[in-house]
Amino acid sequence: MLDIAHLHKQFGSVTALDDVTFSVAPGQIMGLIGQNGAGKSTTFHSILNFLHYDGQISWQNQPITETVFNEIGYLPEERSLMPKLTVEQQIVYLAELKNRPAKEIRPKIDDWLKRFAVKGNRKDKIKSLSKGNQQKVQLICTLIHEPKLIILDEPFSGLDPVNADLLKQAILDAKAAGAAIIFSSHDMENVASLCDSLVMLKNGQVVLSGTVEAVRAQFGKTELFVTTDQTQAQLAQLPHVTDVHQLHQRQYLLHLDTPDAGPEVFEALTHGQYIEEFRQQPPTLDEIFRLKAGEPNA
């Protein structure tokens, strides 16, 4: 279990992190979201001991030391490898620094290259690979030593949908193997589809925290998806409806002024007749993100 309690970090007069508390259990994926400069990378750097900080950070109830480093897989925000090494040398070198013997890692390299569909072979120099393939090699370096705590800073940035799916699968495999995973992302769809829980930072403070469902539920089921023959103007006349967006030809998104208005709107819309779609939902993560980011500071 990764436990972070009352984490505080000050850079001169700037408060980068303020009383940040959360935990990630083995076999769980946590998404760390927030705008640029919200404190996501600073949180990661604190976990990895790159910084002085106030507060407590522990892994399996132990402070994070060099021994714990062996169990960590870290992917930094920008990618960088050692261009003069071959793919094999790079992977083996970083794995050895994680205390894994070369003879254990070498036989696995071909499988991993195949798994991530890397174009190139193990004897190619890193600098000869395309940017996308270098990024995949870096992911392999992060995961090949089977870390128990995986920290991924913007892992999806720069990946096309096919490669993003490969990464998603690798993250889910690591979760199935019992790793505690924490990743930051600006893509709320990835967060919603992968994460068990999320933490949103704003100006160094936690503004949202909990399971994805719980966070969405906090905002109430104020979104209503309906598929009907009625017009947008007719729908706007319904009680408690604040606005109407047409999504497809007959599909609309209605915003309600209160989550409790569902039964009343249902009655007014259907008069007890069949309706193709009537789905009352909390806002999406993307909407919550925009909403929270736009709020004035606490």
Add this chain to the structure above:
Amino acid sequence: MHKLWIVTRETYTRQVKSWSFLMLVLMPFIMIGLSLGIGYISYSANSGSDTKIAIISDEPALRQQLIAQNKDDIQKNVTTVKQAKAKLAKDDLSGYVVLSVKQQQIQATFHGKSAMNSGLKAKITAYLTQAQSQANLATAQLSPAQIAALQKQPVFKEKLQHDQGEAKLAKTVSFWILVFMVYMILITYASITAQEIASEKGTKIMEIIFSSTSAAKYFVGKILGVLLVILTQVAVYALGGWGGYLYAQRIHGVSEFLADNQTLVNDVLHNLLSVNLIFLLLGVVIYTVLSAFSGALVAKAEDASKAAQPATMLTMVAFFATFPFQNNADQLLPKILSYVPFFSSYFMPIRIINEQASPIEITISLLILVITILLAMFYIGRIYEGLMLQTDDSSFWKRMKRGLAYSKK
């Protein structure tokens, strides 16, 4: 310890496998090989034009013996004047000597287009003088006692006194070899070390590495890696030098020079392979640490080329500061500088070569140097993470201050 070794090994193998290292190590051998090759070619070109002579004579015993003593200079298959003239005309011979004996007197006449080679002339004259005196003795019909009396030769002996001059020469030679060795190694490796470190500055690979091992271990591993590279180069040169020395002993001319100057060679070797070598190695270590530190202080990886400047400037200052004191190392300034790290690697060896430092002084200077190196490595190891992860464009001093403030414990 294990991770430190992994970093050392990686730094070492990457450097040693590079073309620049290979060129650096092989260049002196290539240069020596080239100059020897050119020397050999011009020598053989010259010796090619130096064709042989022929000996024409009706006295087979006299001729055969002369040929036997000078096989390399005489074409023995030319036996008649006619043959010799023909070959001379075609420049296949540089000349011929007609040898005859008239009334117990040996007569030799050289025919050629230019004067006879002076070395060969001396050898032939010596041989003929000896042959003539043997013939004279036979003609004179002397008793054995008379022969013995006539064969007495003067005795000429050389008794050379070893004066202070040679010892002084040994000191000067040792001084220059040592100072240049330190200087060349430092100038070369200061930039290699600084660039090695600076090229990683602010790169995300450092974040990955520091999420695997401590910055202090990584720093020490890097330094050890570079030192191993230096040792490899020194070892290659030492082996090459030793091989060259052994080979030189077999070369005509050089072997005589070495034999004549055996004391000087021994003295110089003694001066180099002593505690001075420890000062040299520790000097390399402390300058390497400084170079690594200044490499870590550059603003970003692109500035790597500037990174070596502090170390190279300092080593140049120390190098040139030694010049005025090579013969008067007992002055106050060299005495003080022989204790100051960065300078002591130049100045203490000078005092040792001039026999002006007591064992206690040498030990104190060594201790100061070792402690400084250890403290510097410990301290830089602690702030290394902060130095390597920051990538702002602020001034040198600001960066240094921030790096120092980064210290974690």
